[in-house]
Amino acid sequence: MDYYSGYINKLIEQLSRLPGIGAKTAQRLAFHIMSMPAEQAKQLASSITEAKEHVQYCKCCQTLTDSELCPICRDAKRNQKQIMVVEHPQDLAAYEKTGRYEGVYHVLHGAISPMLGIGPDDIRLKELMQRLQGDVDEVIIATNSSLEGETTAMYISKLIKPTGIRVTRIASGVPVGGDLENIDEVTLLRALEGRTEL
Numbered sequence: 664m665d666y667y668s669g670y671i672n673k674l675i676e677q678l679s680r681l682p683g684i685g686a687k688t689a690q691r692l693a694f695h696i697m698s699m700p701a702e703q704a705k706q707l708a709s710s711i712t713e714a715k716e717h718v719q720y721c722k723c724c725q726t727l728t729d730s731e732l733c734p735i736c737r738d739a740k741r742n743q744k745q746i747m748v749v750e751h752p753q754d755l756a757a758y759e760k761t762g763r764y765e766g767v768y769h770v771l772h773g774a775i776s777p778m779l780g781i782g783p784d785d786i787r788l789k790e791l792m793q794r795l796q797g798d799v800d801e802v803i804i805a806t807n808s809s810l811e812g813e814t815t816a817m818y819i820s821k822l823i824k825p826t827g828i829r830v831t832r833i834a835s836g837v838p839v840g841g842d843l844e845n846i847d848e849v850t851l852l853r854a855l856e857g858r859t860e861l
Contacts, residue, residue: 725770725787742766744800774811801829808835
């Protein structure tokens with residue numbers, strides 16, 4: 664049974680298709696949008712439309728940008744010989760927030776997952792291999808420590824090692840503030856294997 668008009672139902676339905684948005688959150692968002700001033704709602708709709716029309720993949724690193732090259736790839740101060748491979752643009756943003764990484768990135772837009780039918784050709788590996796034809800000293804694999812992320816890391820490592828380029832993997836292990844008793848065995852083993860000198 665429909666409780667609301669067709670337009671509101673349609674808005675709720677569209678919002679509920681967004682990741683992480685359930686029916687209740689979609690309903691809350693829809694009513695919030697309806698209570699916004701008309702100009703503010705138009706700006707929201709316009710921002711979505713403009714982003715879809717103008718945002719594209721960076722020609723070099725494949726992140727999302729509104730120009731041919733993203734600001735990081737255009738930055739002459741960045742170390743172009745060091746490439747960090749991440750799964751999604753959000754991962755790139757997370758590393759940038761640290762303010763400590765001075766190299767460049769490559770965004771795969773996913774991870775290899777045979778269970779989901781996602782193979783090496785479905786992520787941006789070809790573009791990475793093309794970049795490695797240039798002057799690159801190191802590839803840092805920073806995929807997630809999920810099964811898919813690990814599979815992707817191993818696959819990339821096997822592709823790159825024959826080229827002679829150094830391949831490293833980010834360390835993973837015990838999170839800051841984490842209690843050892845609450846951490847799984849794989850994470851603890853990783854922390855042990857990735858230990859550093861003090």
